[in-house]
């Protein structure tokens with residue numbers, strides 16, 4: 001069973017899930033996410049599937065930490081797989097914008113369900129894709145983790161956004177979006193509701209942020225036209241990434257939303273993309289400086305990467 005152990009030097013939780021090591025090697029020609037596998041319905045468009053080896057689970061002991069150096073507690077929460085599409089070999093960039101809309105809708109529905117569960121503090125929707133990221137399963141899918149605490153990077157971003165709002169009387173994301181639109185050098189693509197740009201402070205080579213033009217804090221506040229435009233811009237960004245080096249880009253896609261409890265009016269919905277390929281043949285690894293010191297070294301420049309991504313027109 002999973003547990004959480006407290007790291008008193010970094011003041012953060014470490015999830016310990018020993019059973020994950022016991023994950024069976026899947027037969028080569030069998031995929032549990034395929035219709036007909038016996039594990040999923042014979043017909044579906046998009047599907048929420050409980051993670052078979054969850055790091056957080058409703059069956060775990062409750063999260064109720066004590067103080068102390070050797071603190072451990074239950075990893076109560078939940079881990080879902082979002083199967084994007086029934087077709088096994090379809091890259092997320094090849095899914096139509098209409099199909100991405102179905103993913104956006106299922107994200108929203110599941111977010112609502114998890115947000116009202118008593119043990120949940122944060123709902124984290126994300127995707128890891130590509131063998132280089134460690135994903136051996138090509139079937140297009142993402143994940144949703146429901147945490148019993150607010151993860152540390154979210155906590156840092158909340159503090160930064162709240163401090164900026166207090167000091168400057170405006171939303172830090174709205175400010176950055178306005179500045180990026182005026183500057184233009186780091187723009188990648190945009191539509192009436194969302195803007196994609198490489199942040200000035202990008203840590204990953206070709207990192208992209210999709211930012212909502214309207215100020216809202218989580219996906220449940222999204223309007224009908226916004227949901228369609230979000231699907232369209234995700235599709236466009238994904239195609240650009242896969243066209244950049246003419247091969248599927250290994251990446252992480254992370255939805256940034258406010259915690260499910262409390263008031264967070266300073267927070268602004270966005271999606272971060274962390275691609276790990278820094279050239280057609282080289283990967284970005286997190287080594288001593290990044291992992292040990294927490295300082296990223298990016299050997300690409302945001303303005304140049306943005307231009308490459310802007311000029312890479314989606315094909316297909």
Ligand SMILES: [Zn+2]
Pocket residue numbers: 031032033034087088089139
């Ligand atoms: Zn499959």
Ligand SMILES: [Zn+2]
Pocket residue numbers: 171172173174175214215216267268
């Ligand atoms: Zn804002």
